[in-house]
Amino acid sequence: MKEYALILISTVLVNNFVLVKFLGLCPFMGVSRKLETAVGMGLATTFVLTLSSICSYLINEYLLIPLELTYLRTIAFILVIAVVVQFTETVMHKTSPVLYQVLGIFLPLITTNCAVLGVALLNVQERHGFIESALYGLGAAGGFSLVLVLFAAVRERVNVSDVPEPFQGSAIALITAGLMSMAFMGFAGLVAS
Amino acid sequence: MFIAVLAISALALLFGLLLGYSAIHFRVEGDPIVEKINALLPQTQCGQCGHPGCRPYAEAIASDESEINLCPPGGEATMIALADLLGKDPVPLEGVAAEEKPFALAVIDEQECIGCTLCIQACPVDAILGAAKQMHTVIEGECTGCELCLPPCPVECIHMIPVGVDTGSWKWPIPTPDSLEGTGTAAAAGQAC
Numbered sequence: 242m243k244e245y246a247l248i249l250i251s252t253v254l255v256n257n258f259v260l261v262k263f264l265g266l267c268p269f270m271g272v273s274r275k276l277e278t279a280v281g282m283g284l285a286t287t288f289v290l291t292l293s294s295i296c297s298y299l300i301n302e303y304l305l306i307p308l309e310l311t312y313l314r315t316i317a318f319i320l321v322i323a324v325v326v327q328f329t330e331t332v333m334h335k336t337s338p339v340l341y342q343v344l345g346i347f348l349p350l351i352t353t354n355c356a357v358l359g360v361a362l363l364n365v366q367e368r369h370g371f372i373e374s375a376l377y378g379l380g381a382a383g384g385f386s387l388v389l390v391l392f393a394a395v396r397e398r399v400n401v402s403d404v405p406e407p408f409q410g411s412a413i414a415l416i417t418a419g420l421m422s423m424a425f426m427g428f429a430g431l432v433a434s
Numbered sequence: 435m436f437i438a439v440l441a442i443s444a445l446a447l448l449f450g451l452l453l454g455y456s457a458i459h460f461r462v463e464g465d466p467i468v469e470k471i472n473a474l475l476p477q478t479q480c481g482q483c484g485h486p487g488c489r490p491y492a493e494a495i496a497s498d499e500s501e502i503n504l505c506p507p508g509g510e511a512t513m514i515a516l517a518d519l520l521g522k523d524p525v526p527l528e529g530v531a532a533e534e535k536p537f538a539l540a541v542i543d544e545q546e547c548i549g550c551t552l553c554i555q556a557c558p559v560d561a562i563l564g565a566a567k568q569m570h571t572v573i574e575g576e577c578t579g580c581e582l583c584l585p586p587c588p589v590e591c592i593h594m595i596p597v598g599v600d601t602g603s604w605k606w607p608i609p610t611p612d613s614l615e616g617t618g619t620a621a622a623a624g625q626a627c
Binding site for chain 1: 441446462
């Protein structure tokens with residue numbers, strides 16, 4: 242039990258995917274203009290990441306390893322992630338229009354989010370079991386959502402503040418992201434790993 | 435090698451079948467309310483509401499971006515039918531739509547027509563017949579009286595001629611909520627259009 246809690250804390254805070262591992266930077270910069278879209282993207286990513294890390298664990302464990310095809314891991318995982326995302330979108334569109342309105346446009350964006358593939362590959366690298374894989378995905382997504390929402394809130398404030406002209410727009414956003422990353426470095430050592 | 439090709443192909447085929455099945459099984463018809471609104475609009479595609487056609491106007495109404503009183507060809511009857519469908523209060527017609535005009539058809543003065551084809555391009559329902567440097571004429575049965583052909587004409591040879599009521603074209607007046615008392619009035623008005 243303690244082990245699982247450690248995985249969660251370590252992925253959310255210490256080894257945060259965006260600010261420490263620098264994965265998934267594209268949606269981090271792209272979708273953080275408004276707080277509402279950031280929340281939507283965070284929820285959608287959480288959903289997809291957890292599901293895809295479970296699926297890629299299953300594929301790896303019961304297809305690639307028995308057939309000794311581990312060198313095809315990356316392409317198999319990309320296939321799995323794309324299908325999982327597309328299938329989720331179709332099913333969600335039909336069964337839950339409300340959820341689809343909140344998450345809908347973000348779901349296809351996640352297919353190309355490198356954090357999703359990163360989590361699947363890191364799961365294999367660190368020899369995680371089934372529950373560990375799921376928790377690792379959930380934690381990674383939790384960390385992603387946390388910093389995305391925080392960053393969106395910061396950016397909304399930066400937008401109305403007096404920024405020097407050369408720093409306006411993306412420049413100040415990147416500087417903000419760098420400062421946030423440094424702040425998250427403060428969590429290093431919280432979990433020994 | 436052979437196993438690898440087979441395994442990935444089988445996986446891809448399986449996923450393809452899954453997505454194909456889900457696309458059929460979970461198909462979602464477009465927003466049903468847009469279809470209903472679109473069915474009430476006169477389909478003249480005249481653009482007098484400020485939208486590029488009837489369907490875009492229907493979408494704008496459905497997403498609450500437009501008022502329901504902007505359709506001159508539909509007139510008051512359409513507005514009341516829309517109000518009934520959407521559970522809104524009837525709004526008096528505004529702007530172009532407000533002027534109560536007798537139904538008129540475009541007629542080209544064939545002596546003056548220079549055969550420039552500009553009115554043909556403007557006509558949303560392809561009711562004008564003609565070719566370059568040939569005299570044009572309006573197909574009476576197709577003309578919706580939208581007046582869109584008037585502005586482009588360089589020699590102002592198109593006139594709106596009101597269509598008088600004769601024994602062949604007389605219709606019962608469309609019932610309005612005022613003229614009907616009691617028995618499901620608004621619904622009846624909606625169907626009559």
